[in-house]
Amino acid sequence: MDVTQGVLAGDTRAIARAITWVENGDSRGAELIRCVYGSTGRAYIVGLTGSPGAGKSTLVARLAGLLAAKGHKVGILAVDPSSPFSGGAILGDRVRMFDVALARNVYIRSMGTRGATGGLNRTTRLAVRILDAAGFDWILVETVGAGQSEVDVHDVAYTTVVVMAPGMGDDIQAMKAGIMEIGDLFVINKADREGADRAATQIESILQLSMATGWHPPVLKVSAEQNTGVDRVIEAIEQHRSYLVQSGQLDVLKVRMAKLDVLEILKARLVDMTKTQLDRPAVQAELNKVVNRQSDPYTLADSIFEQSWRKT
Amino acid sequence: MEQKIRVLVAKPGLDGHDRGAKVLARAFMDAGMEVIYTGIRRTPEQIAEVAVQEDVDVVALSCLSGAHNTLFPRVVDLLRQKGANDMLVMGGGVIPEEDVPFLKEHGISEVFGPGTPLATIVEYIKTHVTREA
Amino acid sequence: MDDRESLERLKAAKLRWQQHVDKVPEGKTGKAYSDCATSSGIDVSLLYTPEDVEEMDYMHDLGFPGEYPYTRGYQATMYRGRLWTMRQYAGFATVEESNRRYKYLLNQGQTGLSIAFDLPTQLGMDADHPLSEGEVGKVGVSVSSLADLEVLFDGIPLDQVSTSMTINAPAAVLLAMYIALARRRGISADKLNGTIQNDILKEYSARGTYIYPPAPSMRIINDIFAYCSREMPNWNTISISGYHMREAGCTAVQEVAFTLADGIAYVDAAIKAGLDIDSFASRLSFFFNAHNNLLEEVAKFRAARRMWARIMKDRFHAQNPKSMMLRFHTQTAGCTLTSQQPDNNVVRVTLQALAAVLGGTQSLHTNSRDEALSLPTEDSVRIALRTQQIIGYESGVTDTVDPLGGSYFVESMTNRIEEEAWKYIARIDDLGGAVKAIERGFIQQEIQNSSYQYQMEIESGKKVIVGVNKFQAHDKPAMNLTRIDPTLYEKRHEELAAMKARRDMAKVEAALARVRAAAGGDENLMPAIIEAVDVYATLGEVCDVLRSVFGEYRPDASF
Known part of the structure; x- marks a missing residue:
């Protein structure tokens, strides 16, 4: 199997292997x-984040189903936490996406965070590029959903959807810090439950305090489970997309993302390079000095960095 | 970054007894593997498609209803049709000893009955996943 | 129990004895004298004395058999009056073969029938459904229409046997078929005795054979309660089951707590639907597991009985004593059967069955030794039934009501299980009841955690399973296993096609339309379903109509 040709031709097995x-x-x-x-550069990338239990996976499945029914090719990357101890993971989002998993034109890939803390896997952005190259016109990226530190998705997606559920009022307060700022639209899922209106009002009042100009994030009430209001989420994403295009923001974002693509690769290399250095027997003596407080971590880091740099 | 073994734990057929499947899923995670679980009542078609999309190294099938002779070989056939010849497919559940040769002839690499230590299954996977990286 | 002074003397003596024991070197069983617990995490001491049941009040906590709070048994005379119903769960392959097996069991002295249905039937799918391939007749008998039930009960007098049906999501349809069949034989519904499992909540939390989402499922159950309270006074409308949650790996405490919490949810729903508590509560029955730890299990049954009585009286203000009695069926724990050295299972089953009898069960199924390998053979089923008969007729344990009552250990364990189970019920109440707790995955997660811990204890050797992680043998068992005809799926296809060709399609369609109308509105579903199955609408057809109105349940998974 020629994986590169396979990816470009949209072959599922090639795409899957490439992501591996x-x-x-x-x-x-x-x-x-x-x-x-x-x-690449043709797909429209949507990120979905929000608290655990908000029903992100169900919503993602519904969005994908609707988009696929309209004839779009939809790729989904669903990220779940890896165990910090074993490095293993149970990637459970699929269970909620089974109805759409076999739809034509839908591809789903589960990823573990593998040590990353921002809600995604370090290579999620590269996986996005592969799906993009394979001709998916929509790519949905679902984050782990563990809290407000999950802002990485903002660096991967053009439109970021923050998903919440009623009865999580305290969470909304707590979220003000991080997640409220990255949301291009807010979805109150499970809106058939008590407290949906209150949650929506709360979010709207927080949004009113923000200094953002140009785009005012809409707050939508939907029930992914009962499949109501999901079409309005797609409409809102389309509106945000037109806004990005018309305001020129999309081009700004594209520059930013290209930069981040490069940065991610550089970071990975630097980490690899310096880690190898750190494990060298010769460095052990230096490390012992740090342990015994005869040296300090900055001094050792400087020397490792210089050596690595000279070598490459 | 190190390579991780990816396992699909799948329940073909209609039985809802997923105690074994879930215990295995957790044991695989604790052994450092990435596990995708299908949930109960999946068709061979669904399982094969998911296995390919997720590019797993191992497909672990669990069936307690007695339908294994129909369902397990079909998963293997479908994987082969999709060109995924390199996946390790193994089975477990309530499977009579005398069905094991039939299943092995049909591409099931190993069958683990009730009472098999988890460590045995984990070890089996670690030694038998030979797929090129 | 004893007066204050003697208790003080006892405490002093116990202290002296304990100091002596502390000096005895550790034994060889691997269990320290100080550190031992049941599967529920309840500490087990080396010795129990009156000190351990100091707080217990005989009349308040135990009372007399047949009297509130029923701790010692739900009837005054218990097994002296009548032994429990020996009810072997059976059914496989075709209606003809199952019919033969039922007649065989009745001839062997079994006193009630227990129908096992295959998975397509349990999921409301006909035998010719594409997903039925490979599954037809495998774990039970395949029933797709009234025509099948006619053969299944051929020659069996419906007004003289009690029939238990393990059917949940489509329980209304199978019950309707049973009623329709009886009518054709001139037997009215009020003459029928038996049970439908009809417990959907444990399907969501443990067993997996659900169809519709919780809300419409609870509505169907209410319709059955209401219908039976009017038409079928001797029918057990539900068998609220802890069995499957235990099989899925929960502990004894969790089994009691989750089962009673489910019971509370059904009662709540029925009351909300306008039923009077005493009109239906006496027909609620329960179904528990008998696991390996003999005395913990005995205590579990006693605790469950006492708790349910208290729940019905204090929480629901039932007036009729019958509403407060917890009557239960027991099955020995399938999950403890090993495929290694299968004959050992006979011994396990004996001990588990003994626990059920000492715990005061109303009916009992004993598993067959070969069930970890396949469906049981006739020989194995006979041994399993004989096990019950030996306990009943030879062991002497049936001569005295609640013979372990008053044992310091068993009473203390009963109290501890009750305490721990109340804590769980309080947590479930906080989550908004069992339905909400299941929707949030709480119960599933608890079961999952216990199951994993149990397995880890086996892996580490902390828990010994004879023949599995200790005393292994390498002989391969040579047994004649029951095999199901692999061409059954095709045969059933033909049978169903022939049946469908015979029926009056206009009547079928009209009846199904009435089912749809009833499902969409709020009229009781039962009459419309009875009418539909009576004109040979199939199980799958009726359930499909309900699916189109109610939708299907999609679960999350918890690990």
Whole structure:
């Protein structure tokens, strides 16, 4: 199987293997990205984040189902937490997406965070590029959903949807800090439950305090479970998309994302490079000095960094 | 970054007894693997498609209803049709000893009955996942 | 129990004895003298004395058998009056073969029938549904229409047997078929004895054979309660089941707590639907598991009985004593059967059955030794039934009511299980009741955690399973296993096609339209369903109509 050709032709198995490569840091993944990057930039990328139990996966499945029914190709990347101890993970989002999993034109890939803390996996953005190259016109990225530190999705998606459920009023207060600022639209899911209106009002009042100009994030009440209001979420995403295009913001975002693509690769290399250095026997003696307080971490880091730099 | 073994724990057929499947899923996670669980009542078609989309190394099938002779080989056939020849497919559940040869002939690499230590299954996976990275 | 002075003397003596014991070197069983607990995490001491039941008030906490709070048994005379119903769960393959097996069991001295349905039937799908392939007749008998039930009960007098049906999501349809069949034989519904499991909540939390979402499922159950309270005074309308949650891995305490919490949810729903508590509560029955730890299990049954009586009296203000009696069926724990050295299972089943009898069960199924391998053979089923008969007729444990009552240990364990179970029920109440707790995955998660812990204890050798992680043997069992004809799916296809060709399609369609109308409105579903199955609308057809109105349940998974 020629994976690169397969990806460009939209072959499921090739796409799946390509994502495995980039996830594992396999050099073939890098080679593949080089080859297919020219075919990316066409997909529209939507991120979905929000508290656990808000029903993100169900909403993602419904959105994908609707988009696919309109003839779109939809790729989903669903991220779940990896265990910090074993490194393993149970990737459970699929269970909620089974109805759509077999729909034509829908591809779902589950990813573990593998040590990353921002709600995504470090290679999620590269996986997005692969789906983009494979011709998916919508890519939905679902974050872990563990709290307000999950702002990474904002660096991956053009439109960020924050999903909440009623009865989580305290969460909304707590969220003011991080997540409220990245939301381009807010969804109160499980709106058939008590407290939906109150939650919506709360969010709207917080949003009114923000200094944002140009785009005012709408707050939508839906029930993904009962499939009501999901079409309005798509409409709102489309509106945000037109706003980004017309205001020129989309181009700004694209520059930012290209930069981040490069930065992510650089970071990975630097980490690899310096880690290898750190594990070298020669460095052990230096490390012991740090342990015994004869040296300090900055001094050792400087020396490792210089050596690494000189080598490459 | 290190390579992780990815396992699909799948329940073909109609039985809802997922105690074993879930215990296995957790044991695989504790052994450092990434586990995707299908939920109960899945068709062979669904399982094969998910296995390919998720690019798993292992498909662990659990069935307690007695339908294994119909369902397990069908999963293997569908995987082969999709070109996924390199996945390790194994089975577990209430499976009579005398069905094991039939299942092995049909591409099930190993069958683990009730009472198999989890460590045995984990070890089996670690030694038998040979797929190129 | 004893007066204050003797209790003080006892405490002093116990202290002296304890100091002596502390010096005895640790034994060889691997269990320290100080550190031992049941599967529910309840500490087990080396010795129990009156000190451990100091707080207990005989009349308040135990009372007399047949009297509130029923701790010692729900009848005054218990097994001296009549042994429990020996009810072996059976059914496989075709209606003809199952019919033969039922007649065999009745001839062998079994006193009630227990119908096992195959999975397509349990999921409201006909035998010719594409997903039925490979499943037809595997774990029970395949029933798709009244025509099948006619053969299944051929030659069995419906007014003389009690029939228990393990059917949940489509319980209304199978009950309707049973009523329609009886009518054709000139037997009115009020003459029928038996039970439908009809317990949907544990399907969501443990067993997995649900169809519709919780709200419409609870409505169907209310319709059955209401219908039966008018038409079927001897029918047990539900068997609220802890069995399957225990099989899924929960502890004894959780089994009691989650089962009673489910019971509370059904009663709440029925009251909300306008039923009077005493009109239906006496027909609620329960279904528990008998697991390995003999005395913990005995205590569990006693605690459950006492708790339910208190719930019905204090929480729901029932007036009729019958509403407060917890009557239950027991099955020995299928999950304890091992495929290694299967004959050992006979011994396990004996001990588990003994626990059920000592705990005062009303009916009992004993598992067969080969069930970890496949469906049981006739020989194995006979041994399982003989096990019950030996306990009943030879062991002598039936001569005295609640023979373990008053044991310091058993009473203390009964109290501890009750205490711990109340804590769970309080937590479930806080979550808004069992339905909400299930929707949020709380009960599933608790079961999952216990199940994993249990398995880890086996893995580590802390828990010994004979023949599995200790005393293994390497001989392969050679047994004649029951096999199901693999061509059954095709045969059933043909049978169903022939049946469908015979029926009056206009009548079927009209009847199904009435089912749809009843489901969409708030009239009781039962009459419309009885009418539909009577004109041979199939199980799948009726359930599909209900699916189209009610939708289907989609679960989350918890690990």
